[in-house]
Amino acid sequence: MHIPDGFINLPTAAATSVASAGGVAYALRVARTRLLDRQIPLVGVTAAFVFAVQMINFPVLPGVSGHLIGGALAAILLGPWLGCLVLATVLMVQAIGFADGGITALGANISLMALITAAGGHYLFRALTAVLPRGHRSFIAATAITAWTTVFVASGLAALYITYGGFAGAQQAAVIIPVMLAIHAAIGVGEAFITTAVVMAVLSARPDLVANADRLQPAERRRTRTSSRALVAGGIVAAFIAAVGLSSFASSQPDGLEATVMRTQCTAAADPAACLEAAASDPVFTASPLPDYSVPWVAGFVGVVACLAVGAGWMRTVRRRPQPTPVRPREREPSLR
C-alpha cells in the first residue's frame, strides 16, 4: 500500500502531508512525556517487527502492492500515539532508505498506515472492548476485528487517493476501489492472524508491557491461557466479516461460467434478449432459498454458518481420538540458555 512519487496529485499530497505532520507532531508531544525507559525495547522490537512484516509484499494491481501493515499490533501493544510514531518512523525509513513509498507521498502513506491504522485502530479497539464483556476472549476477538478493519479501511482510502486524488483518475475508481478492498479483505485475515498471535504471546509473557492490558480482568493480567480456541474464534469472526461485509461489493453480473452457458444457449434463439432473461430465471438458478446470493449480506451470513456447521460436524466424525489439552506456556520469560 506504499504509494510512490507521482501517483498522487499536488493537492492530495499537500493535504495529507499537513494532516500527517500534525498527527506526528501531536504523537511526538505525547511520547516525550509518556515514553518510559522500560518501554524502549518493546518500541524498538515492535518497530523492527513491523518493518520486517511489511516487507512481505503481494502484487495486487499494476502499480499497487498489498502487504501486512502491523498498525493494529503497534497500537494494541503501545497505545495510539506511540504506535502511530512507530509506524510513521518505519514508513520514513522505508521511503528514504529503501525507496519504498515516495517522498512526496510520505504524508499520504503516514496518514494511511500510521494515523488510520494505528491511532484509529487503537480507538476502535477501545470501543470494541468497552462493548464486549471484559475478558481474555473479548480481547482476542477485538484484536482480530481491529486488525482486519484497519487494513480494509486503509486500503479503501488508498484507492481513493490514487483515483480521485491521483494519476488513475476518477474514471478508474469503479475498477480500482472494489479490487483494492477485495484483496485487502483477504490480506486482512492474515494480518488478524499474525496480530492476534503476537498479542497473545506478549500477553502471556509480559502483560505489564501491553498498553491496553487494562481491558483484561485483573487476575488475567498475570497469567493468560493461550488456547487455540481463541484463535479459532478469531478466524470465525474474520470469516463473518469477510462474508457479510465483503459480499456487498460482489458484482451482481453472472460469473464467467453462467454467462457463457446462457450466451451459447441463446445465440441461436429467435429473440436472444428474451432468451437470456428466461435463462436467468430458470428454476435451476432460482430454486434455492437465496437464489444467486440475492441478498448478499444475508447470503454471506447464512453461508458461513452453514459451512461452519458442516465443517464442525465433519471434523467430529472423522477425528479418531480426542484432542490433547493444550500445554500451558511457562509463566516466566523464555530462557535463551
Added chain:
Amino acid sequence: MSGAHGHGAAGVEAVAARDSAIHRLDPRAKIVCLILVAVVAASTPAGAWSALLVQLGVVVAVAVVARLPLRYTLRRMVIEVPFLVAALVLVVVAGDGGVRGLTLALKLTTSVVAMIVLSSTTPFPRLLHGFEALRTPRVIVLIVSFMWRYLHVLGEEWHRMRIARQARGHTARWLWQEWSLGPVVAALFLRSLSRGERVYLAMASRGFVGTAPATTMTPLSLDAADAMFAAALTAAVIAARTVLV
C-alpha cells in the same frame, strides 16, 4: 536479513562503506539535496521532457561519481518494477500518446535513484547522525536507531528458529504445513523482546543517553566540497524545473 525486495540490509551497508567523492560528503548536504531532487521532480508537470530528463540525469551522474556498482543499483531498483508496469498501463489506457505514463515512469525512477544514492553512500549510523543534526525530533531518532539495532536481533533469532524447526524435521511442501508459523512468529517476537531488553540494559549501563553514538565517528562538518555539491545539484534541478519546462 533480506526481504522480498531482493536486497539485504547487509548488502546496502557493504556498498555504503566504500569510498568516493560522494561518500565523503557531509550527510546533511546529501540528505537535503537528494530529497529536494525527489520533491522537485515529483512536482514537474507532465510532458516537460527536458526538465525530467535533466533531473534524472543529475541523480544518475551522482550515482556514477559515487562509483555505485551497476548490478547493485539495478537490483535495488527492482522495487519500482510494479509501479513501472502501472506507468505502462497508463500509457496504453490514457490515450494521450503516452505522455502521462512516461512522465510517471521518469519521476518514479528519479526519486528511486535519488534515495538509492542517499542510502548507498552513507553508512546508517552516519545517516542517522545527519538527521539528528538537522533537528529531527529526538524520539524519532531513538526509535529508528533501536529499530535498526533490533532488526539484526530479529534476523538472528529467526535464523536460529528456522534451523531449530528444520532440525526437528519440518519440511513444508503444502500450505497447511505452515500452520506452525503462527506460534513461531509469536515466539520470535517474545525472544527478540527478551534479548532486546538485555541489549538495552547493556547500552544503558555503558552510558547510552538517547543520542546517536558520536564517539566513534568523525564529527560532522561542512566544507567546500559539500557547498559545491549542494550548489551544483540545487542549481541544476531548479533550473531544469523553472527554465526548461
